[in-house]
Amino acid sequence: MKDFIFQNPTKVIFGKGSMSKLSESINPFGRKILLIYGGGSIKKNGIYSTVLRELSEFDVREFSGIEPNPRVETIRVALNKTKGFDPDFVLAVGGGSVIDATKLYCSAYHYKGDPWDFLKNPDANPTRYIPFGVVLTISATGSEMNCGSVISKHETNEKTFFKRREIFPKFSIIDPENQYSLPKNQTAYGIVDAYSHVLEQYIHNLKDVPLQNRFSEGIMLTLIENAKPLLNDLRNYTYRSNVILCATMALNNVIRMGTNEDWATHMIEHELSAYYDIPHGLGLAIITPKWMEVVIKQKIEKLAHYGMVVWGLTGSTEDVAKQSIKKTFDFFKSLGIPMSLSAINIDKEHFESISTNLAKNKIGEIPLTKVQIFEILNKCL
């Protein structure tokens, strides 16, 4: 086990009644609240009106229009439009995109430079961070209980992330019923995203981390067990709440205590979705099995362990490792996901430049070569 530091101060308020805790949760932070949300689905499913009712005693402004793969350009607009409002607290109502955008907004509001600085320069520091909370409407990224944020820059086709301990949400209200109206495909992408987060912190070559392995395997097994039942019964509280808890636990620093991590799949997906505005979970579903195929020799023991424990496979190390890749592919496919880039009209146009860029950044536990990245992308076609 490697040395590690763990701290996660976010208060998770989970369950059916949790929306009724919103007002009291914000109360200690002040009266001026900025509400940030996405494209308006919260107005259709009733979450918006519930939030406004809970906030009736506060001075509330709104900024909407956060897109999937949220852009720094949009945060700049938000900062300009709310200049002078000086919010005491920000409430993100949405999924990973809205939360990540809120994290950048709250970092940049009391900062003199451009918000993109936070993505590029660890020394970019505001005079203070605005505290914020979350009403979660899509479980996928785990952003509701971590201090990371992934932001795109449309003008240069960049997509990258920043982490700061100051941007843990103060609280996250996670009511599974708030996700009842999510369609099948978004639910499936969320499941893949959570599953992929676990793999990124699990398919490594560090020995002697048995508890972390078992926690990771526990999340994957629970996702597999609940995924198809949930997709067939989107308003089932049991399946929904199990998947939601898995997604939060998949990226809140618990399963990575003292382990190695990889993240090459995520880095490739980020680069790809900076060019093509595809859902994150969709990109991960396509790339993950192909990444496994290319790194199989470097990670064969762990892939075999994964195949045995998560998929119940038996046989030689090599066979089980290989079969575990097929099982992973089949699992994602069974969720109704189109499993190739060509199926979503992406061709090899940018593969060369993506591979060159990523190889420079040394992605993966054992950094991937340009040839390996190019091979992964080609296999995804």
Added chain:
Amino acid sequence: MKDFIFQNPTKVIFGKGSMSKLSESINPFGRKILLIYGGGSIKKNGIYSTVLRELSEFDVREFSGIEPNPRVETIRVALNKTKGFDPDFVLAVGGGSVIDATKLYCSAYHYKGDPWDFLKNPDANPTRYIPFGVVLTISATGSEMNCGSVISKHETNEKTFFKRREIFPKFSIIDPENQYSLPKNQTAYGIVDAYSHVLEQYIHNLKDVPLQNRFSEGIMLTLIENAKPLLNDLRNYTYRSNVILCATMALNNVIRMGTNEDWATHMIEHELSAYYDIPHGLGLAIITPKWMEVVIKQKIEKLAHYGMVVWGLTGSTEDVAKQSIKKTFDFFKSLGIPMSLSAINIDKEHFESISTNLAKNKIGEIPLTKVQIFEILNKCL
């Protein structure tokens, strides 16, 4: 899954180099530090001198002599002896007893009444709580990452607990090498305590908490796997660190998210060790299998699930449930623990009054009757 609220702000600093983080971890809290520790073993194993070296820039006072099963009488002495010092921060150097004593000290220092009030009255409130940190020297109770404290009152043979969100440690330094000098029996008691904490949050009748079940099973499997190797090689970093991480994760609120809990075994042990000053882990080892025997009908499905997953048993529900109890008994016994009360010179003198007291307090997920508690105790003889 039941609704739940989860928040755990403690910063865990885990690993070989973690003692070097002590000074910088205390720095933000002030200069006047009270060091609280136990019987002096930290002077023999070098931890005391390392701590003092790290604190050389601070104004340090000391209070030592916290006993196992820490007593309110001792906290009163600590409060009297440090009157007027007004510490900015308290550092607990020890295991669960020292940490629990520190939690009560930090609650009671700025409180006008008697410290025992905190154990009896949820409305007992100090003007403020003194922040504190931990240097962990025995892994067992999980107190290093939770907000509970178990305190005994010697004069009335009472042992009870209190919980407050204000008494999470600010940080816990967990260096597995700090536990290298622990003898075999204390190491074994710590393993039983951690294992028992998991059972208390796992042997319940709530359905549909698969992730929580798997996390619990992961801890138990890892404890079983590492226990004997560690007892045969007490200075092995891998086994030691795995057991230590299990103990912390066993009682930091993660595995109990949205589940039922039982705690009858702990309540019986508390009552017993209020009369007889036995190590907590020893008492739990003796009581746990007997508790299982008495509640088997009420918890048969979950005991069978436990037997299958943790012990790899097969057969009928009843057979597997029964065998799982034997496996649990044999596991504790294999750690070198005397597995009966008579073996540690405890007779039935207080069984009647213990059973009467506990039955009044309605202990257990399905409250145990006085007859059941009496039966458990008799089986322990």
